[in-house]
Amino acid sequence: RKEVEQDPGPFNVPEGATVAFNCTYSNSASQSFFWYRQDCRKEPKLLMSVYSSGNEDGRFTAQLNRASQYISLLIRDSKLSDSATYLCVVNAGGYNKLIFGAGTRLAVHP
């Protein structure tokens, strides 16, 4: 079983839609959680951290559910520019414990 699992998608949504992705992790010792964004054939970039209390950054909301070991990313009012792959990242402590999921692909169409 992969340590971090994501639905690969693609999620095809129209502009203006709300879309949500989930990610599950297997290591209950995981300490911190993040979402990265990767555009096609580009490098990944940090999108946002995920706090226990949840956090919001504009149209993006991230939530953590430690009991069920999953994190989520909600995107409201989708834009064409949101089309990308979203990587779920989990840290179980230590410099060699940053685990990347394979990503969920989002395609926003006009």
Added chain:
Amino acid sequence: NAGVTQTPKFQVLKTGQSMTLQCAQDMNHEYMSWYRQDPGMGLRLIHYSVGAGITDQGEVPNGYNVSRSTTEDFPLRLLSAAPSQTSVYFCASSWKREFYEQYFGPGTRLTVT
């Protein structure tokens, strides 16, 4: 401020050849790392360094060597290329205390035939 730079962008090797992928950063970051990204799999850590003169293995270190003689540079050496090493390689750097916020280079697409 160039950020993280990688060379070359593309490379084709024959099985058994060796080569070095270059990585440099100009942000004075202590932490640097190398990942490989394969289709359907997440980025996997190959080697990392928390400062000049200090390196350690990640999840998939076999077949690769690294050294960190300066803060800026972190080259990755493929000792004897194999087709299984065909992948996209990303170098990243960050502050040691916030190593989860990694700044990635543009990547090197390597094909081993």
